[in-house]
Amino acid sequence: MSRLLLTGSGPELEGRVCKAFDGTLNGELRRADDPGGLLDWIAVEQPLVVAIGPSLSPDAALSLAGSIDRCHPEVVVVLLTEPGPDLWERALRAGVRDVIAPDAALPDVRAGFESAFDAGLRRRACRPAPEPERTSRVITVVSPKGGSGKTAIATNLAVGLAKLAPGQVVLVDLDLQFGDVANAMRLTPDQTIADAARAAAAIDETTIKAYLTAHPAECFALCAPHSPAEAEEVSVDHASRLIELLSGLFPYVVVDTAAGLDEWTLAALEASTDMVLLASTDVASARSIRKALDAFDLLGLTTQRRHLVLNRADARVGLAAADIESAVGTKVTVSVPSSRSVPLSMNQGIPILESAQRTPVSRALGELVNRLGALNAAAGPESATGSLLRRRKATR
Ligand SMILES: Nc1ncnc2c1ncn2[C@@H]1O[C@H](COP(=O)(O)OP(=O)(O)OP(=O)(O)O)[C@@H](O)[C@H]1O
Ligand SMILES: [Mg+2]
Numbered sequence: 184m185s186r187l188l189l190t191g192s193g194p195e196l197e198g199r200v201c202k203a204f205d206g207t208l209n210g211e212l213r214r215a216d217d218p219g220g221l222l223d224w225i226a227v228e229q230p231l232v233v234a235i236g237p238s239l240s241p242d243a244a245l246s247l248a249g250s251i252d253r254c255h256p257e258v259v260v261v262l263l264t265e266p267g268p269d270l271w272e273r274a275l276r277a278g279v280r281d282v283i284a285p286d287a288a289l290p291d292v293r294a295g296f297e298s299a300f301d302a303g304l305r306r307r308a309c310r311p312a313p314e315p316e317r318t319s320r321v322i323t324v325v326s327p328k329g330g331s332g333k334t335a336i337a338t339n340l341a342v343g344l345a346k347l348a349p350g351q352v353v354l355v356d357l358d359l360q361f362g363d364v365a366n367a368m369r370l371t372p373d374q375t376i377a378d379a380a381r382a383a384a385a386i387d388e389t390t391i392k393a394y395l396t397a398h399p400a401e402c403f404a405l406c407a408p409h410s411p412a413e414a415e416e417v418s419v420d421h422a423s424r425l426i427e428l429l430s431g432l433f434p435y436v437v438v439d440t441a442a443g444l445d446e447w448t449l450a451a452l453e454a455s456t457d458m459v460l461l462a463s464t465d466v467a468s469a470r471s472i473r474k475a476l477d478a479f480d481l482l483g484l485t486t487q488r489r490h491l492v493l494n495r496a497d498a499r500v501g502l503a504a505a506d507i508e509s510a511v512g513t514k515v516t517v518s519v520p521s522s523r524s525v526p527l528s529m530n531q532g533i534p535i536l537e538s539a540q541r542t543p544v545s546r547a548l549g550e551l552v553n554r555l556g557a558l559n560a561a562a563g564p565e566s567a568t569g570s571l572l573r574r575r576k577a578t579r
Contacts, residue, residue, distance in 0.1 A: 192236030231303030252278025326461035327471035329442030337439035343552030345402035359414035362407025369532025377408035464501025469510035495521035
């Protein structure tokens, strides 16, 4: 799955679009040189947005846009061509959402595409989930080091994804001993993961709902036990089973974890389609992320999409994103700046994305949500649990 499919555009225009995004589109931009087979490509790639470039004549571009609108109404179409009043009128009729001038300033190119991506995500979110082939996206937030912002990111992911898909997100607090998702989201859970573990033998897709705590932002949480002693009642198998059940019920399962890579975190990763790796701007963090990635390779945790998030990215004495990238060997997906609003929001129990404020931190968090929000990617490398869990058992 890619976010953006370009057609009717040469490598030069592709390069400009990449540049507008500072290279952060990674592998999510594809170019289809042959507009003839484009409808088939769209079925395979399931892009959020198709951009039709200036190598096609206006008539050919509009006819292609009309076909996409008929066959794939969930896909947003933009024209990458010189806008003009006559073209606009015809483009609107053909179902085109925007016309972006190929030589527009890079920030304008980016803004145009970001608005198209948002529209694509909204169209996806409004579509009924495909039945019976239910797919879910299990996103586990991990970091080798404590205090790196896992809970801040996980709670905002849950609230942000719930804006795209209300009622379809559950956050699991797998920091069993000291998890603080409940505080960070001002929840008072009646039931926790420890209660769910105690009832494990009788738990199924219907009864598990009784252990979730609803949040006003239309997401749910399976909160951590009330005490470290109770945490001992939750085994690794319990954790795997609960995540498996939840991924059958919710299109999005977000998992917050304890610092480091304990057995529970590895079980969650094995059940995941995506891992969000949190790094900070110090050398030790970059080194530990590199070691964690090596460990994942050894453990066969290779099919999950890896999203490297640089937290407190503007810390003055820290390394630049490029240094982190070269130390870790992976591109930074999103950089979240340092801001007092993060601890404030956690202390108040109101995740930043719950409010409508537009700040650099909320924009970065929103970008991460959009990255992870493309539901159709959920089938992913291996949809949720099954085979990964089997592989884990086989490697131990
Ligand atoms: N971008 C940021 N800017 C400023 N403060 C931040 C930022 N991200 C996180 N923090 C603060 O850092 C502290 C640790 O964050 P958080 O609790 O989310 O980390 P964690 O990885 O979940 O920690 P633990 O390993 O203890 O569970 C909190 O006080 C939080 O408010
Ligand atoms: Mg935490």
